[in-house]
Amino acid sequence: ATLQDIFAGFKRDHDDLNELPNKVAIQLNDTHPAIAIPEMLRILIDEERLSWESAWEITKKVFSYTNHTILPEALEKWSLPLFEELLPRHLMLIYQINNHVMGEISRLYPGNIIRMRNMSIIEEGPEKSLRMAQLCMHGSHTVNGVAALHSRIIKERIFPDFYQMRPEMFQNKTNGITPRLWLRACNPLLSSLITEHIGDSWIRNLEHIQGIEQYAEDADFQDGILEAKAINKRNLARLIYRTTGVRVVHNAIFDVQIKRLHEYKRQLLNVLGTLARYWRIKENPTADYVPRVVIFAGKAAPGYFVAKRLIKLINCIGDVINKDPDVKDRLKVIFLPNYNVSLAEKIIPAADLSQQISTAGFEASGTGNMKFALNGALTIGTLDGATVEMAEEIGEENMFIFGLTAEEVSALKQSGYDPWQYYSQDAQIRQVIDSIRGNLFCPDEPGVFHPITETLLEHGDQYLQLADFQSYLQANDLADELYRQPRAWAHKAILNIARCHKFSADRAVREYAEEIWNITPLQVSLH
Structure with missing residues (x-):
């Protein structure tokens, strides 16, 4: 339907379809809309009566492709028999595309069957499938990742054959956020303070917000920052009480991880760290601790069993910790339900600490990391996604960076990572894992959390949570020390x-x- 609309709009003002790439740019966001490539071919060939060669050249000049994640769910594969049943004409065109590009690869790399297999749209097997990422790569003039590290991984690990054949088509476009929503609208107290000191031009040009750095050591400005944060925290504390019935103190660190539930994003590492803090308090309840409110929010895909079970674990842990008289207000665990943008607008301005703790090399970019930092939260995170570039811009000394790098993750996996070794040698790891396995947090459902601990031990801890555990605890201790x-x-x-x-x-x-789109701004005069 979108392509039909595009062609209708183009043909109202233009007669020559060779001009289409000069007037239309289509950005494929991941592989989900990849069917648009053969659909454009179908329109140009079947309806507009162009030759296959002309239609293919026009199509490649119109499309560009953004890869948003290296995970398999974003590199879609469709059953060829199912596709043939539903869209036989489109499959015929995909076969033509594949024959064309295989001929080109064979000419450039004679006899290189492995390269042809890697770059083919058709994946052979017991049941053939269509690899939509390969379709996007062949049918686009440009491909980009969404952070510098992610774009490098795309070239080196995901599409190396394409990069060697067409290096000029690869770019990086680091994601960004709009300051109009994620500062001015959602945090009026902070945005007013900034505007009072440097004017409001930052709203239209975020580069101008650099002007507040001159006030970094100004006591009055620091007081304003702390006061705005305190008010936002009180507002969130009221929301937490209305939503969950749990009272939290606003002088605690508001420690926030809000994002889609996925194992690589490592909400489980946050849980393990929270349990380590809990057991530390239990073992020495009279010590002086920096109070902390650990806030989770996010949704899991409907069929993602482990992620849904993790949501249950977080809620069960909260039920125990929040009622423990030894802990009192020194630690609270909150899971805010029904996460959406409107809820994020309330949470982000109140956050002190931003958890960006994915396994290095797995997060494409992230934008929550940017939203939190723009609202004055300090990041505790790995060098992953856009957090790498944030550390370059902000300075690692102004963040709490921990854990293995992407290169170290790959090296550890290749050398034979054994999570049982960490479990057997680290008493804290044993304590937190055994407390989950031992039904303390859900006594009415024995064994309900075994699938979670099995991902760490029996199934090899794919995302290296135990390898980064002690480094993560140390980073949290540094955050406590600074908060004092x-x-x-x-x-x-x-x-x-x-x-x-x-x-x-x-x-x-x-x-x-x-x-990528090769367009320039249009100057509009408003009278």
């Missing part, structure tokens, strides 16, 4: 805000426009 020094915390928060200017959606869209 409000002015030092405020200083780093200001630097986070000031140095987030690169991560604007305006910059990202401008780069797409100039470097």
Whole structure:
């Protein structure tokens, strides 16, 4: 339907279909809309009566492809028999595309069967399938990742054969966020403070927000930052009470992880760290602890069993910890239900600590990391996705970076990672895992959380949660130590805000426009 609309609009003002790439740019976001490529071919050949060669050249010049994740669910494969039953004409065109590109590959790399197999749209097997990522690669003039590390992984690990054949088609376009929504609208207290000191031009050009860095050591400005955060935290505390019935103190660290539930995003590592904190309090309840409110929110895919079971675990842990008289207000665990953008607008301005703890090399970019930093939260995170570039801009000294790098993750896996070794040698790991396995948090359903602990031990801990566990605890301890020094915390928060200017959606869209779509701004005069 979208393509029909595009052609109708084009033909109202133009007669020559060879001009289509000069007037139309279609960006494929992951492989989900890949069927648009053979559909455009069908329209050009069957309805507009162009030759196959002309239609293919036009199609390739119109489409570009953004890969948003390296995970298999974004590199779709469709059953060939099913596709043939539903869309026989489109399958015929895909076969023609594949024959054409296989001929080109055979000419450039004679006898290289492995390369042909890797780049073929048709995947052979007991049941043939269509690899939609390969279709997107062949049918587009440009492919990009959404963070520098992600774009490098695409070239080196996901599509190396394509990169060797057509290196010029690969680009990086780091994601961005809009400051109009994710600061001005959702955090009026902070945005007013910023505007009071540097004017409001940052709203239209986020580069101008760098101007607040001159106030990073200004006591009055620091007080304003801390006061705005405290008000936002009180507002969120009221929302938490209305939603969950749990009272939280607003002088605690509001430690937030809100995102889609997935094993590589490692909400489970956050759970393990929270349990380590819980057992530390239980073993020495009279010690002086920095209070912390650990806030989770997010949704799991309907069929993602382990992710859904993890949501249950978080809620069950919260039920125990939040009622434990030894713990009192020093630790609370909250899972806010029905996560959506409107809820995020309430949580992000109140966050002190932003959990960006995915296994290095698995997160494409992330944008929550940018939203939190722009609102003055400090990041505790791995060098993954756009957090790598955030560390370059903001400075690792103004974040809590921990864990293995992407290269170290690959090396550890290749050398034979054994999670049982970490379990047997680390008493804290044993304590937290055994407390989950031992039914403490769900006594009415014995064994209900065994599938979670099995992912760590019996199934090899695919995302290296145990390998990063101690480094994660150390980073959390550093956050506690800094939080005891409000002015030092405020200083780093200001630097986070000031140095987030690169991560604007305006910059990202401008780069797409100039470097992929080849369009220029249209000057509009309003009378």
